[in-house]
Amino acid sequence: MSAEVELFVAQSLGPRDRTLVVIHGGPCWDHTYLREPLIRLAPRHHLVFPDLRGCGRSTGGLSPDRYTPDLVIDDLIGLLDHLELEQADVLGFSYGGMIAQRLALKTGRVRRLIVASSSVLPVPPDAFSGWEERDARNAEAAALLPANLQGPDRNRAEAVAGARTGVWRDAVLDDYLERLDQVHFTDDWDAPYLAGILPSPRYPDAPERFATLGLPMLLLHGRQDMTFPAHLTDQAAALIPTATPVILEEAGHMAHIDQPELWLQAVESFLEL
Template sequence: MGISALPSFQSDGLTLAYQVFGEGRPVLCIHGFASSGKVNWIDTGWVETLTGAGYQAITLDNRGHGQSDKPYDPERYYPQDMARDAVALLDHLGIEQAAVLGYSMGARIAAFMAFQDEERVAAVIFGGMGMNLINGLSDGNDIIKGLSAPTLAELTHPTARQFRIFADHTKADRQALAACMETSRQPMARADVRRIAAPVLVAVGEADDMAGAPEELAALLPRGEAFVIPKRDHMRATGDPKFKAAALEFLGRTFPNFSQS
C-alpha cells in the first residue's frame, strides 16, 4: 500500500508537504536533518502532547525531506531559504503568528525564522541545538561522505554511520540529503543571535555532543533560557518526556493556549 499524499503548498518554486492537527494556538514543528514531520513529531508523540495541551500542531516536511520536493542543488538548502518556507506555510494557512518548535537542523531553521520574520514568531524552542548554532557542525563533511558511500559497511566515523542508518531507516533520498548538508549547516552570526527578540528555550541532551552547550547559547539570547535533557544524546532526546514537559511549561508562560490565558 502506498503512502497517502499529504496536503501541500508552494514556496520558492517547490511543492512542500505539511499536516495540521487539533485546534487552538498554533505551534509550527520543524524537523531535523534526514527526518520528516511524521518521524520527528508524530512518531515521537509530540503531536499528541501538543494537541492534548490545547495547541494546534503543524508539521512541515522540509525541502529535501519526507513528501516534499527534493532538489539536488546545494544552493537550495540555506537555512534562510528554509525559514522562508516555514513563513510561507504560515501564510498558506492564514496564520499571523505562531510558536515554533525546531529540532537540530529544524532549530537552526527556527532561529533564522525568528531573526528574519520576528513578528511571525511568538516563542521558540531550540531542541538539540546549542552553541553549534553559531559554531557550526564539525561532522558535516563526514555525514556527507556517509550518505554518499555505496554501503554502510565501509563507514567507520560514528556520526556518519548514525545518520546513514537513520537515512536508510526513513527511506530518505540520500543525494538530496547530501546536498542539504552542504549548506543547511550554515552558522548564524553571533550578532544576529543577540537580536532574536522572541523568548527562546534551548533544550539539549546531557550527552549530546553534536549540539553544543545550551547554557552559552541561552545567555546570548535576549530572552533565552536553557534546559538540559537528562541522560539523552542527540538522537534519543527528541521524544523525551522531560523535554516535552519543559516545552509545555515554557509555552504555558510565553504562548498560553486559550484555556490557560
C-alpha cells in the first residue's frame, strides 16, 4: 500500500503459508460478492479480501490519474509486505483477473494463479456475434436502467438492471440480487475511464510470458459468460503448458453463484495440487 492509500482488507484465520489473496472485479465494486463460496475454504486457507483503491471502504477521492492498474499492483505489493508474505496464491475475478495476471508477471509474488471469469487473451470485437440470448438480456438490462442516475447510484443500478447478464440461471437470481445489495459501490474509476486516460490492465504478451514462466494456473470460467467469452479459456490454455482450463456448464459471468459447488471444487482441487 502506498502512503496515500489505505486498503480495507477482510481476512480469515488460517495457515499463513496457505494464503489466498482474492482480487475483486468491477472496478467500483468491493470484494463482498466473492466471499461465498470462498469463505468455506477458511479452515484450511488464510483468505485475504482487499478492496482495491477507490473501491468499497478503501481510500477514494484521489485524482483521476491515481487510478491505474500499476498503482493497484503497488498497493497489492504493499499488502503482501504488510502481511510479511513473500508469495501467496492469488485469485483474480473479472477485471481483477487481469490485475492478478499483471501482479504475477511484474512481481514474482504469486505462487499459484486462478484467473476466474476473465481472460488471458484479448476479447475480439466480434466475440459474441450471433448470440441472440446475450443480445436479448443486454436489451432487457438497458430497458430496466433508470435514467438520470450518476455516480455510485448509477453503478449500482447498472449492476441490478444487468443481473441476468451476470448470472445464467434464473434460480440464483435472487441470491445474486441480495449480494448486490451488500456491495459498496463507488464511482472513482469512472472519471479516468470516461476521460480516456485509464490504462488497460492487460499485460503485453501475457500468454507468451506465462508460457515460459512455469506458473501453475487455473482458468475458471462459465460457459455462458457474457463478459469474457468462454472459448478464449481453451485457447489460452493451449498456449500455456501450466494452465488448466475448467469451464462450467449452466454458468455465466458470476459462475461462483450459478454453480457454487463445482466452482469451489475446482478452486480447492487446484490449491491442493
